[in-house]
Amino acid sequence: MKDLPETPLRPDGGSSALGTPPRDMMNEETLRPELLAENAGLETLVTLLTHPALARVYIYICYWGPVSPPEITESLDLSKSTAYTYVDRLVDLGLVERDESVRPQQLTAEPVLLVEPHAPIIITPTILHAFALQAVDEEIEYFVDRHGIGTLVAAVRGAGLHYAGTMTQRMVASEIDVRDTEAMMVIYALEPALIVGRDHDPYFEQLFPDVSDEMELPTFDARETTPARPEED
Amino acid sequence: MARKTPLSGNTDVLVDANIFIAVGEPSNPRFVQFRRAVQQAGVVLQLPQRVIGEIGGRETDRVQTALTEGWAEIIDAPDPTDGDAIAASDIARRTIATVTGTPEHTVEKADTILAGLAVQYATDRSTAGVIVLTDDKPARAGIQNAVTAQGFAGTIEVYGLADIMEVTRLKPRPSGRGYSRQLLF
Numbered sequence: 001m002k003d004l005p006e007t008p009l010r011p012d013g014g015s016s017a018l019g020t021p022p023r024d025m026m027n028e029e030t031l032r033p034e035l036l037a038e039n040a041g042l043e044t045l046v047t048l049l050t051h052p053a054l055a056r057v058y059i060y061i062c063y064w065g066p067v068s069p070p071e072i073t074e075s076l077d078l079s080k081s082t083a084y085t086y087v088d089r090l091v092d093l094g095l096v097e098r099d100e101s102v103r104p105q106q107l108t109a110e111p112v113l114l115v116e117p118h119a120p121i122i123i124t125p126t127i128l129h130a131f132a133l134q135a136v137d138e139e140i141e142y143f144v145d146r147h148g149i150g151t152l153v154a155a156v157r158g159a160g161l162h163y164a165g166t167m168t169q170r171m172v173a174s175e176i177d178v179r180d181t182e183a184m185m186v187i188y189a190l191e192p193a194l195i196v197g198r199d200h201d202p203y204f205e206q207l208f209p210d211v212s213d214e215m216e217l218p219t220f221d222a223r224e225t226t227p228a229r230p231e232e233d
Numbered sequence: 234m235a236r237k238t239p240l241s242g243n244t245d246v247l248v249d250a251n252i253f254i255a256v257g258e259p260s261n262p263r264f265v266q267f268r269r270a271v272q273q274a275g276v277v278l279q280l281p282q283r284v285i286g287e288i289g290g291r292e293t294d295r296v297q298t299a300l301t302e303g304w305a306e307i308i309d310a311p312d313p314t315d316g317d318a319i320a321a322s323d324i325a326r327r328t329i330a331t332v333t334g335t336p337e338h339t340v341e342k343a344d345t346i347l348a349g350l351a352v353q354y355a356t357d358r359s360t361a362g363v364i365v366l367t368d369d370k371p372a373r374a375g376i377q378n379a380v381t382a383q384g385f386a387g388t389i390e391v392y393g394l395a396d397i398m399e400v401t402r403l404k405p406r407p408s409g410r411g412y413s414r415q416l417l418f
Contacts, residue, residue, distance in 0.1 A: 142291070166333050168371045169251055170341035180287045180343070184254040216370070 044093045045114060048128060049149060052141075056132035057086040058095055058109055062125055063200040065108035066099070072107075113203045122153065124207050126197030130156045130190055139189040143182065151176055157207065158183070159190040164211035191217065238397050239390060240274035245360050247350055248278045248305070249367035250287045250343075255394050259298045263400065270398045271304050278305040278366075281350055284343045315353050321383045322349035325375035333371050344372040348379040355388045363389045366397070 029035070048055045060076060061067055073083040087107060090096035099106040114123040130152060134141040144152050158172035167175075173183030195217050197204050205212045240246060256267040271278060278299065285307060288296050299305035325348035330337040347365050354363045363385075367373055373391050380389040394400050 162369075162371075165370050165374075167335075168329060168333065168341065168344050169369045170344055170372075171333065171335065171339060174339070174341065179289070180341075181250055181254055181289070181292055184251045185292070188255055 041112075041114070044095055045112065045123060047089075047093060048095075048112075049123075049131060052132050052134040054086050054089060055128050056135050057083070058090050059125055059129045059132050061087075061090070061096055061107045062109040062111050063129075063196060066106035068104040068106060070104060111202050113206065115206065122207060124197075124203040125201040126193055126204055126207055127153055127156055129197060129201075130193040133189065133193060137189050139185050143178075143186045143189070146182070147176075147178055151178065152186075155183070155186045156190055156193065159187040160194055160208045160215060161211060162187055163191075163194060163217055164208075164214040165216065166211060166214075238270055238274055239364060239392055240271065240276045240397060241361070242275035243361040244276070244364050245354050245358060245362075246276050246278050246364045246366060247347055247354065248280050248285070249347060249365075249369065249372070250284050251368040252366050252394055253285070253288060253295050253299075254292060255368050255400070256295065259295055263398075264295060264298075266398050267394070268299070268302070268304065277303070279308045280305055281346070282307055282309045283346055287343065310350050310353070315356060317356065317383050318349040318353040321352040321379040321385075322346060324348070324379035324382050325372075327375075328378040329371050329375035332374050340375075344369065345375065345379075347372075348376040351376065351380060351389045352383055352385055355385050362387075365389065365391045366394070367391070368394045 048058060056076060057072060057078075060072060064071075064075075069080075069083055069087055072078065072087070073080050076083070078086070087096065087098075090109070091098050095112075096107050096109045099108070111125045112123065112128065114121065116122075130140070131144070131149065134144055140152070143155070154176040155172070155178075158167060158176055161167040162169055162172055169184045169187055170180050172187060173180045176183065178186075194215060197207075198212065198215065198217065201207075208215075252267075256264045258264060280296065285296060296305070300307065322345045325345040326337055326340045329340045329344060333340075347367060351363045351365050354360075365376055367376065370393070373393060377391045380386060380391070
């Protein structure tokens with residue numbers, strides 16, 4: 001790797017280049033082709049991040065599992081064949097475990113966590129849920145179209161800080177560099193991801209180490225008992 | 234959770250942009266509910282150009298609908314010049330900076346100007362009172378603190394959307410069978 005510039009070392013041995021990962025993070029052992037091939041995590045994440053509807057099924061299983069395919073069909077308003085296609089795909093990717101010893105079959109999924117502090121990148125179930133909402137929420141879909149996934153991740157974090165009272169909506173807008181009203185819109189639209197994430201995402205605190213207990217959000221139970229007001233759809 | 238609406242025909246109601254964002258598009262049940270609450274109270278919402286001017290693009294429709302239907306109007310209020318009003322904006326800025334733990338210069342002017350406008354309204358106009366409607370909690374705390382500090386606690390009230398109607402982000406399913414966990418997805 002001749003073209004990699006040498007990073008100047010500080011007297012204390014650290015690197016003075018901002019954001020440059022330590023050189024010892026990866027070594028011959030971790031870079032062994034055999035080991036890299038075993039780790040399907042990258043492909044899995046790329047697949048989830050490019051297919052909101054698939055991510056939606058994954059998050060549903062992750063949060064509410066064990067669940068059966070008919071329950072997914074019913075809860076996510078999917079056709080039976082679509083639900084089975086997604087489930088098969090998730091099983092193939094190794095994201096979902098299928099227990100066929102019972103009828104109907106039961107599905108479970110392990111939560112994913114990717115933290116890359118040097119990038120910085122953080123992917124937790126809450127982030128994937130936010131991303132999955134694109135499949136059903138046109139405001140989030142519009143936001144991602146316009147600003148990309150990275151800004152959506154930033155918006156999730158900003159929304160959490162807003163609900164914790166440590167940022168105004170307009171401060172979030174200026175930090176993530178979107179119009180004020182776009183920030184307001186996405187903050188409201190992300191509320192469901194924060195409500196469920198707080199209770200079901202085991203890595204919620206990694207995303208909000210500072211404010212995970214301070215968010216003022218309606219609790220899920222309170223929502224569940226709210227009577228529906230069906231409007232013509 | 235039926236609420237007695239704080240809105241009434243003899244108050245001036247100043248509205249922040251986030252209220253129109255929170256209620257959604259005119260076809261959204263929340264918008265319909267909001268319009269009903271405003272119309273039943275016989276109020277014409279006052280939308281300061283300064284804050285509502287942020288609304289553009291795909292969100293223009295909702296404000297335009299309110300204007301066309303006559304339950305909102307844009308006010309081209311100048312920046313407050315009155316001493317009390319300027320002081321109110323300053324207190325709001327300081328309060329927001331304190332509660333959010335951020336430097337004062339990062340507080341957006343649009344968040345503080347409502348405090349000044351409310352004080353100016355309360356001073357200049359003969360209406361029974363002024364209501365400020367904003368859905369941003371730190372901003373609300375700032376405005377509340379400012380009007381209290383300036384001695385307007387009795388005439389200016391600060392509310393969020395949840396104070397005038399029941400709010401939910403959740404969309405009823407087509408089957409209308411009520412909210413449950415699937416609606417969070």
